[in-house]
Amino acid sequence: MAKHKILVVDDEESLCEILQFNLEVEGYDVDVAYSAEQALEMHPERYSLILLDVMMGEMSGFKMARLLKSNSETALVPVIFCTARDSEDDTVAGLNLGADDYITKPFSIREVLARVRSVLRRAAASEPEHETIAFEGLEMDLRRKLCTLDGKELALTKKEFEILALLIAHRGVIFSREEMLHRIWSDEVIVLDRTIDVNITRLRRKIGPYGKHIVTRLGYGYGFEE
Amino acid sequence: MAKHKILVVDDEESLCEILQFNLEVEGYDVDVAYSAEQALEMHPERYSLILLDVMMGEMSGFKMARLLKSNSETALVPVIFCTARDSEDDTVAGLNLGADDYITKPFSIREVLARVRSVLRRAAASEPEHETIAFEGLEMDLRRKLCTLDGKELALTKKEFEILALLIAHRGVIFSREEMLHRIWSDEVIVLDRTIDVNITRLRRKIGPYGKHIVTRLGYGYGFEE
DNA sequence: CGCATTTGTTACATTTCCGTGAAATGTCGG
DNA sequence: CCGACATTTCACGGAAATGTAACAAATGCG
Numbered sequence: 001m002a003k004h005k006i007l008v009v010d011d012e013e014s015l016c017e018i019l020q021f022n023l024e025v026e027g028y029d030v031d032v033a034y035s036a037e038q039a040l041e042m043h044p045e046r047y048s049l050i051l052l053d054v055m056m057g058e059m060s061g062f063k064m065a066r067l068l069k070s071n072s073e074t075a076l077v078p079v080i081f082c083t084a085r086d087s088e089d090d091t092v093a094g095l096n097l098g099a100d101d102y103i104t105k106p107f108s109i110r111e112v113l114a115r116v117r118s119v120l121r122r123a124a125a126s127e128p129e130h131e132t133i134a135f136e137g138l139e140m141d142l143r144r145k146l147c148t149l150d151g152k153e154l155a156l157t158k159k160e161f162e163i164l165a166l167l168i169a170h171r172g173v174i175f176s177r178e179e180m181l182h183r184i185w186s187d188e189v190i191v192l193d194r195t196i197d198v199n200i201t202r203l204r205r206k207i208g209p210y211g212k213h214i215v216t217r218l219g220y221g222y223g224f225e226e
Numbered sequence: 227m228a229k230h231k232i233l234v235v236d237d238e239e240s241l242c243e244i245l246q247f248n249l250e251v252e253g254y255d256v257d258v259a260y261s262a263e264q265a266l267e268m269h270p271e272r273y274s275l276i277l278l279d280v281m282m283g284e285m286s287g288f289k290m291a292r293l294l295k296s297n298s299e300t301a302l303v304p305v306i307f308c309t310a311r312d313s314e315d316d317t318v319a320g321l322n323l324g325a326d327d328y329i330t331k332p333f334s335i336r337e338v339l340a341r342v343r344s345v346l347r348r349a350a351a352s353e354p355e356h357e358t359i360a361f362e363g364l365e366m367d368l369r370r371k372l373c374t375l376d377g378k379e380l381a382l383t384k385k386e387f388e389i390l391a392l393l394i395a396h397r398g399v400i401f402s403r404e405e406m407l408h409r410i411w412s413d414e415v416i417v418l419d420r421t422i423d424v425n426i427t428r429l430r431r432k433i434g435p436y437g438k439h440i441v442t443r444l445g446y447g448y449g450f451e452e
Numbered sequence: 453c454g455c456a457t458t459t460g461t462t463a464c465a466t467t468t469c470c471g472t473g474a475a476a477t478g479t480c481g482g
Numbered sequence: 483c484c485g486a487c488a489t490t491t492c493a494c495g496g497a498a499a500t501g502t503a504a505c506a507a508a509t510g511c512g
Contacts, residue, residue: 195470
């Protein structure tokens with residue numbers, strides 16, 4: 001399974017560092033935002049979980065959560081609130097907004113890690129997870145990590161599989177190289193965007209007759225067209 | 227018969243100690259969790275019985291029971307509620323969630339032990355349960371922890387048995403090493419993921435002709451394919 | 453304790469992946 | 483048809499993933 005990506009949103013820089021360090025030790029891929037505004041620009045829909053401070057500068061965590069939950073792209077991203085207040089009101093208001101859990105400051109790191117694990121597991125369990133996606137005779141079983149062409153098994157590598165899954169799942173959408181790097185390669189790894197071209201070439205060759213459905217939009221990127 | 231494993235979930239540490247001590251004296255294998263969250267991380271599906279306090283910190287016992295009952299892996303684990311409240315309403319709500327019994331605080335140890343024995347007896351009687359899983363000539367008796375190949379008994383170690391059971395029960399699904407560590411090794415134990423490779427190798431050798439059904443998906447993990 | 457068994461670690465061989473540079477080819481506006 | 487730029491394709495080799503044996507540590511048992 002790919003690393004879970006977690007977004008930590010808190011205006012206390014030192015606290016962010018502690019959280020980031022510990023979560024990364026646990027094997028998560030962690031980004032940090034110091035305000036709700038900043039967080040909203042960081043593609044929150046790409047994260048598996050958002051750790052959100054309730055008390056922040058301009059925009060409160062609650063307001064941000066409301067925004068997230070009102071947008072279909074981000075509505076399903078689990079949110080854990082961190083809060084110094086513990087009045088019944090806040091808690092209830094937060095949970096009603098779809099917070100999946102909340103932690104009251106001051107909290108121990110172990111506590112946070114436990115909550116994170118628990119929420120991620122719950123989220124994973126409730127995800128029916130499209131078992132398969134397909135386009136005509138080209139079928140991908142995401143749980144088996146298996147791709148078949150007219151019933152015949154194709155030997156796709158991990159990168160090829162992920163690229164194809166991305167393109168077919170979002171057929172019609174053109175992905176820039178930058179976007180694809182962001183989604184399929186982890187952010188730490190630095191690779192040239194030429195790399196994608198090469199992988200696309202290999203992929204096209206392997207899926208044979210369907211290769212022509214992977215289209216190139218000159219200057220933009222790649223997509224899958226019917 | 228192997229010792230019954232009981233999970234005690236209560237935030238009162240001293241009470242936990244008393245329960246644990248007495249249950250262990252009775253011959254049970256007892257683990258303790260001080261919160262619902264913690265309990266959920268302790269592989270509740272591995273226990274024969276869960277003793278659950280209704281009134282706890284973040285997540286109430288009721289909420290936890292609902293989670294347990296909604297997950298197919300844990301739905302059949304008997305739950306006994308311990309509660310200080312004794313209004314008719316709570317009791318009914320709890321029992322509807324699938325609680326197999328409930329005890330009102332303050333309670334005597336003798337009373338608890340009696341309920342535990344009774345629930346375990348009832349559970350054992352009505353436990354036809356998935357006793358065996360099989361793939362062609364490869365059969366696994368989950369209760370006896372016995373694996374046979376074309377009728378001949380195989381000497382699998384515990385880890386090998388658990389891995390094989392996981393893979394065959396979910397044949398087709400590819401499990402990442404991370405996932406397997408989580409499911410088969412407890413979270414506290416820190417083990418390299420290479421350990422899994424070695425166990426897979428040993429397993430493949432032992433199940434002989436069926437070894438080739440354990441497939442490796444490079445970069446993803448292992449699975450059992452027909 | 454001493455032995456047998458299980459289980460985790462390490463090291464190394466082998467396989468497979470996949471990023472890179474460079475050359476070939478394609479595209480597009482003029 | 484040219485030139486500038488973008489994409490395709492190829493071949494190479496380092497990096498990463500896996501298989502396996504041998505060793506070490508932990509565990510269980512009489």
